[in-house]
Amino acid sequence: MSVETVVKEGDLAEMVEQVWVSYLDPEGISPLITTGDENQPTEVHSSVSITGSWHGHLVYASSTQAAKRAAAAFLAMEPEEVGQEDISDVLGELANIVGGNVKAMLPAGCFLSLPTVVMAPQTASYFPAAERISGLYGVWDGESVSISMWQSSSDLQKGEAA
């Protein structure tokens, strides 16, 4: 099954908007502006894996500066006060929140992993057995942020064969 039929880019945008309204931009002055540029550079990323009736990953990626700002907003601190552990925790939580919301839209019987955080660009690891199937790419105060979904290649092949 293609997840695009279940979780569309507009759904991702709605979830992400809720995160911005609740935590990152409660006053509504600095929203995430989508650019659609899937090749924009990022410096850090976090992910959660989804297994069960659907297999893949939800990946949150951003510039280091955007991660620092997110941590500052989450923790009600100034960006210069934010430490590495704060950034790591917040990145993990961002993937967890969006991943949890995504999971709710997938077929029943999915499981969500704990988040993994990598202080390196998304391109540094990823995902040998999965393909990016959709994503939301944008800038937040001029800094790159993306949220993308990756689906297991074998699931995709099964979908094509069906």
Next chain:
Amino acid sequence: MKILIADDSRVMRQIVTRTLRQAGFGDHDLVEAADGQQAADLAVSEKPDLVISDWNMPEMTGIDVLRKLRAAGNDVKFGFVTSECTPEMQQAAEAAGSAFFIVKPFTAERFDEVFSPILG
């Protein structure tokens, strides 16, 4: 009242604490647990009046913590704050005796709505 906040994310524990304060519940005693096992232990040793728990945690999931407490006859008011919100999870939570289910991201208004009847 004493409130136990169980979440493996330190950031989320801070946000829950801050949101409780924003919703006007800042005067209660707060205790934190960083995983499910710790939550189960503190729910017994600290005797909280309310447990606000994440679902997906290391060592033991939130629903297993709740089931363990109920199986031991502990009827502390217990509910979930989680990013996961499938109907089957909500049903499992209710069946296990959960008092509320708050989905992340949440607002102070949502906390007020859920916790006012509980915390007064």
